[in-house]
Amino acid sequence: MAHAIEIALFLHLLSVAVWVGGMVFAHFCLRPALEDLSPQLRLPLIESVFSRFFNWVGIAVIVILLTGGFLLMQFGGAHATWQLHAMAGLGVVMMLIFGHIRFAVFPRIRRAVQAQKWPDGARAVGTVRRLVIVNLVLGVVTIGVAVMSRGI
């Protein structure tokens, strides 16, 4: 147990890197590179990429919740600093947005690809794009708040 806090922080930050880094890659690298492809090529590819990425984010979210909860207990629980409570609050909002993307919007992309309804699929991808931008901004703010918890 001697290194439990370090191990938890390591896993916490690794998961944050996977989640936030994946969103940066998807938004700034993958999306513009696919822009000129026809919907018939683009949407099945996006569906296939998202289904893999969302599995990774699902694991990251579980690890962030478990390690974050553990760390919060170690850093005072209800008496922890406001920055840590803000991190937890923002983190939960990000997780709810991810849950909405994964369980409400992504199935629409999947159904549209199966039925070859490309305009429906493109609309759903647009919704994912907007929600990912929101989560990306929240993720960066959360990292900033987390660093401020060091008393900067």
Ligand code: HEM
């Ligand atoms: C349920 C959600 C979360 C809880 C309860 C939580 C809790 C914690 C706690 C207690 C620490 C240790 C602070 C310290 O070492 O002084 C920590 C570290 C950190 N967390 Fe979170 N966290 C959550 C979600 C997130 C999310 C979503 C992000 C980023 C997108 C994030 C980014 C960080 C960073 C960058 C650190 C390192 C801060 C540092 O050591 O300077 N956390 N978290």
